[in-house]
Amino acid sequence: MNWVEKYRPKTLDEVAGNKVAKEELKRWMEDFISGKERKPVLLAGPPGCGKTTMAKALGRDYNFDVIELNASDRRSAEVIRSIVGSASGSKSIFGRRILIVLDEVDGISGSSDKGGLKEILKIVKVAKNPLILTANDIYKPSLKPLRESCKVINLKPIPTTVIFSVLKKIARNEGLDIDEDTLRVIARHAEGDLRAAINDLESLALGGSLSLEDAKKLDSRNVEKTIFDTIRMILKTTHYNIALLALWDFKEDLETLEEWLAENIPREYKKMNEVATAYDYLSKADLFLGRANRRQNYSFWRYASSLMTAGVALAKEEKYRGFTPYVRPKVFNKLLQVKSEREILKKILSKISEKTHVSIKRAREDLHYLSTILKENSKLGAKIVDFYEFTEDEVEYLTDKDTAKKIFKILKDIKDKEKKYKKVEKKEIKVKDTKNEKVKKEENKKKKEKEKDKKETKGKQMTLDAFFQ
Ligand SMILES: Nc1ncnc2c1ncn2[C@@H]1O[C@H](COP(=O)(O)OP(=O)(O)OP(=O)(O)O)[C@@H](O)[C@H]1O
Structure with a gap:
């Protein structure tokens, strides 16, 4: 199990940060149970601050069965309606009451399609079950009616110090050899997104690189949205608009994105039909790319990019939470290898x-x-x-x-x-x-001695005796 799931708090008390919001949620639940309150909650806050986690923990704390649905899944409205309108008083098969969590309502389109915003609004107004909606951005004009029909509870990004202490606990539990400065860098880099911080810690640990330098490299990702961020955005979301946004600020060309998606789709999507549909959209995008380049008609790029982003994103039935280790396309590795072989x-x-x-x-x-x-x-x-x-x-x-x-x-x-x-x-x-x-x-010594002898005899008067000696 990845760490984001492993360390997901089970109770509201375990959820880090947003103390006031947690109290508000509890009060709302108690009022709902006692019949004082009827409005659903709209939990608004930045990604990874614990909206879904809080909603689920609240349900658990109050002994509810929690049903988590994705707002952009067209079938969700149907499911909610069947629960809300059921004769059993919306109890689960275990006889417990049901709390419905509808994730990411800001991702649904404002159209009147089945399962669209209007449909959700209708349900919200009549729901007798506690219903929690989550959203990143509730100030989109299309969400105004929803805002007015719900009790809005705002969540703040998680403070760096809180993220740091959560990371420290995880590091201790996992037996990581990592110092506090490194943890602080990871915490700061996450900018209030606790999920991102946990994912970063896990990916550094997986890569065996837990030094301060390695953590600092995370910061460079802020400078320019990397290809990893782009494919993560596409492969993780089930929202049309969010998927399209993935290309905003994207510095590479669409062909490169195509290779990265082709390599990583099966790493993220687990169902064969989803993989097949995603590849189908990718191949259609490839057709448009080819046409754009061949005919120099670059208006085809628009179709290629929509198919590549939204098409691939919507090929999955539901979001895959948690960390997925994306990899560089094999074809690029091969090219690098060929290049180095040539060298x-x-x-x-x-x-x-x-x-x-x-x-x-x-x-x-x-x-x-x-x-x-x-x-x-x-x-x-x-x-x-x-x-x-x-x-x-x-x-x-x-x-x-x-x-x-x-x-x-x-x-x-x-x-x-x-x-x-x-x-x-x-x-x-x-x-x-x-x-x-x-x-x-x-030899030198002998030579010197001889010379010395010579000198001595030269200066003296020779006697006959001395001569014959
Ligand atoms: N406040 C928190 N306390 C403890 N863990 C948290 C908190 N917020 C996030 N996490 C961690 O991040 C994971 C993801 O959180 P969650 O799905 O609740 O975020 P979210 O705000 O709903 O994000 P999104 O807007 O992308 O759906 C959790 O499983 C948990 O591990």
Whole structure:
């Protein structure tokens, strides 16, 4: 289970922050139970501050069965109507009362479609069950009637200090080796979105990078909305408008987005029919992209982008909550690999050409001989590798991983032996040198003594006795 779900508070007391709003919610529930209150609640607040969590925790605290529905799902209105209008007094099969939580009402269109805003409004007005609606932005003009029919409770973004203490608890519980400064950076970066903070902590832990530097890298995501944010927005939402918004401030081209979505749709969507529908929209988007480029008629881009964002987003029946580790499209990895392979080949050829004074073209022609020798005769191969000064990557390119390892092991043995031999040789030379020096010193000494004798005899008058001595 991902950490966002694992650490979702079960009771209202466990929900962090928004103390006043929590009290208001409790009062509303008690008034509803006692029959004093009839209006549904419209819980408004920024993403990840705990709107859905609070609504569910409230239900649990007061022993209600909670039914959570998504406002933009056309079937939700139907479900609510069947609950609200049922003869059983809207009790669940377990005999408990039902609290309905209708998520993200700001995502539904204002049209009079089945399940649209008007339909929801009708239900809100007659509902006898406690009903909690959630929204990020309740000040959209289309939501005015809904605002007027509900009791609005505003939630604030979670303060950084509160996010910090939640993260600290999670880190302790997960046994993470992370210091408080790093946790503070993650908390600050989340800007009041506790879900985002927990997700960030989990993704850093998954990547094994819990240093302050790694956490600081999160900040760079604020500078420019990354491709990850864009695909997250599309794959997580079930709202047409929010999905379209994903392209706002998007710096890459649509072809790039297409590759990223194609790679990540099955990572997010779990039902086969959803995956199939999402790919169907993506392929239609691809048709329009192709047409736009071929005919230079860029008005087709509009269709391509709508299919790619809203089409893919609405292909799922319900939102998948929690963290999904998105990945770079394999085709990009392949391109990177090809690029680095090309670089390696270039280096190999230039080394051969430099050492043997042949052209790059000629070096390329002879490459397969070289490759065969390296594969067939590792000892000779090691000498060749030494001569050309190839790196292990380059040898791996010419042969394979195992052969490259083998050749480099032989080469290391040769080098070690050479080093040893050189050391012995140096020692021998040193001994010889000291010997020679001793002999030289001895000779010098003798020479000096002789000269001294000569001088002494020269200055003196020689007697016959001395002469014959
Ligand atoms: N106030 C909070 N206290 C504790 N955990 C929270 C709180 N707010 C969010 N979380 C964590 O974030 C997760 C998501 O929260 P939730 O779905 O309630 O946010 P939301 O405000 O409804 O977001 P959205 O507007 O995107 O639907 C929870 O499962 C929980 O782990």
